[in-house]
Every structure is written in structure tokens, then in C-alpha cells.
Amino acid sequence: MEIRVTSDLFDPSAELSGFAKGRMDTGAVVTFTGVVRDTAGDLKTMRIEHYPGMTEKAIAKIAGEAQTRWSLTDCLVIHRYGDLAPGEAIMMVATAAGHRAEAFEAAEFLMDYLKSRAPFWKKEITETGAEWVAAKDDDEDALSRW
């Protein structure tokens, strides 16, 4: 299990390359990568604030729960903070398990919890202003399935 909270750019493909290596009981690997979107074409920066100290603890708790619940053979969570450009990776989770259902469920569980329970806040800085991204009711509702 690896958890990394960082302001550095990271490369999801390089992360996948070392993931779950040498475990002969891994049959399924799922990755999720969140990317800075710029649908309107006016985004300058996605600024991510976090709560140093609590962030790492909250993610470790979530990841530990996923690892136990779905018997993961490996688990990785990376989340950036600071200023990100459109097209850059915001975060990534990777899960490895014996079978596909476990790997998919664990990855979705991690994502649902990271969205609403890890102390990150996103602000979109566009050509014309800056706005905090509002939490969605959907994201809170997503937790009820776990």
C-alpha cells in the first residue's frame, strides 16, 4: 500500500508500471485517474488546498479499510495539491485483487470517500475570476452504498 500527497506532477502510466508487481495472486488491476478538465476553454489553473496532516491520515484510513474489505493484493493513492494546469492528473487510485469485482468495487469505494472525506478543496481560476468548486449532493449520496 502506498499513499502520496504531493504538489509534484506525476505520471499515471509510470505509477501503473510498478504497481502490484510480483504478486502471483493478482488477477485484476483497476486504476482511476482524475484529470483537470477545461470544457469551457477558459480555465487557467485548478488550485487545490488541503489540510496537511489530516489529509494523509484520512487517506490512510480509507485505503486501509479498502485493503481489508476487498482483500487487495496492492493499493495506491496519489493526490496532488497546489496549482494544476488543464490536462494534468489531479489524483490516481490503483487497486489489485484476485478478481475483477473486488478491484472495481475497491477503486470506486476509494474514489467515493476521497471525494467527500479527504480534506481537499478545489478552486477554479479562469480568465475572468476564481470560484470554489461546490460539493455535489451526489457525492455525499454515493457514500451510502458502502
Place this chain on the structure above:
Amino acid sequence: MEIRVTSDLFDPSAELSGFAKGRMDTGAVVTFTGVVRDTAGDLKTMRIEHYPGMTEKAIAKIAGEAQTRWSLTDCLVIHRYGDLAPGEAIMMVATAAGHRAEAFEAAEFLMDYLKSRAPFWKKEITETGAEWVAAKDDDEDALSRW
């Protein structure tokens, strides 16, 4: 959209590196990689037979349906045939979409259909014999949710 049916070894991390590049409306990328497991420690080879011609058509149909249904910004399916060693990647799907729910659902849909509707058959060759992998009722049942 890319579909590849091949007997060649492939590198999932290299595939992820070029995936969904340059699309500013991609917010979420999901990958699934299936890996040859050797839980009992006696597997020599996973032999995969397929139906050339039908395989490509069946996958193109499934992938086209996923792309439309979840408005994917990119979609990749790779599936190997021939003799695979333990630890090697059997297949991979990657989906890119605006948001995480679409990318996850499309990847799971693709997996469920590839399991039961793409003409591949697996045979496990161990130290002591060879056996065709039996289809699971679960895999057929998984289709009913789509």
C-alpha cells in the same frame, strides 16, 4: 477508439501513457487489466483460443455501444490470444469520460461483455494436466444489470 486482438505481449502502462491525450473534456480515466494468476503455484501456461474475424467484430460492437452510451472521450480494448505465462497481462480496457461514474460504468460494462460475449476460451496448462476454464454463472448474470 482502438481495438487490438493480438498474440503479442503488451505493456498496460505504455498503453495508458498515450490514452485520451489532448482531450480537454476528459475528467476521468479508468483502466482494467486482467492478469494471468497462479494462486496454486503450478500453472505453466494460460492458453487462449479465439475465433478470428468474429472476435474483432464482437469487441467493436461492444466498444461502440459503450462509447455511445457513456459519451466516452476515448476507449481502448486489447485482448491477447495464444500462450501466456503467469503474471502476464491477458487484456486491458481503458475508458475516458467527463466524470468518474461514466468512466467506471463503461469499463465494467466492457468487462462484463468481454467475459461472456467475446469469443475467447481459456485453457490452463499445469504441471499435471490441462483444463478448459469453465464459464461462471456469475459472469452470465452480470450482463443483466446493463
Place this chain on the structure above:
Amino acid sequence: MDVLYFAWLRERIGIPKETVETDAATVSELVAELVAREERYATAFADTSAVRVALDQELSDFDAALDGVREVAFFPPMTGG
């Protein structure tokens, strides 16, 4: 018409492909003809609930008509992914 066999059907019948001259109107009738021909076909098709069929590379079923079909394939339930 070309008839193809995959996986354990191929192994039991002993060949991957053959050309069959037939007046069978449906897949079921074709299977009945094959089964009547030789023991190895009877063994392969002993439990048709475990056999799937594709007509011209599209999944189909045993009631389907064979008019105009050029390629019939028989195989066990698929185990890809």
C-alpha cells in the same frame, strides 16, 4: 457451408473446420445430422445447453434458420476477459 469448432468442441470432434453439404433448415437440424454421423459428434453435442452457436460470426441460437448462412461455428460458453 463451413462449420467451425472451438475449444473442447474442436478437441472432441478432432478438427477445427469442415465443409458440410446439408439441407438442414435450422441449427438444431444441422446438429441432429452431425450427431447421427459419428460418435465423436454425438459426444461433442451430448449436452447442447453447454454449446453456443454463431452464424456468420454473430451469436445466434439453435432455432435459427440457416438460409443464406455461409459459416456456422459451435463453441462452449465464452471465457474471455
Place this chain on the structure above:
Amino acid sequence: MDVLYFAWLRERIGIPKETVETDAATVSELVAELVAREERYATAFADTSAVRVALDQELSDFDAALDGVREVAFFPPMTGG
């Protein structure tokens, strides 16, 4: 006790962190004290349904007791992932 503010709470209150001397028994009482202090706190805490609280870096709620707590953090609903 240290009190931390994040995201728009930090912006409205104007500081990321301060040390507060208080006898407040619960989070709600602490918020009431802050709100009574200055307008910028009143603005920040106008709608507490939009505010989350962590005690010593664990998510908590406004009814929670403050005995022994060294660090209180206030912030909007999280938007990670």
C-alpha cells in the same frame, strides 16, 4: 487551542490559523464565541450547514465536546478526487 480555517472560510475570516483561549465546552459554543467577536466570523459561520469541523484532524460535528482537543479546523464540504 489552535483553530484552523480552510478554503472560503479561510478567505472570509482572513487568516489560516489562530490560537484561541476559550472555555467553550462544545464546537457550537466555540462557534458562538467566534461569531460574537467580529463581523467576518459571523459572515463565515452564517450557514453552519455548509461548514464541516475536524477535531485533532478527525471529522467530527458541532455537538462534540472540546475537552482535551488541541486543534479545531473549520472548512466547507470537501471536494477532493
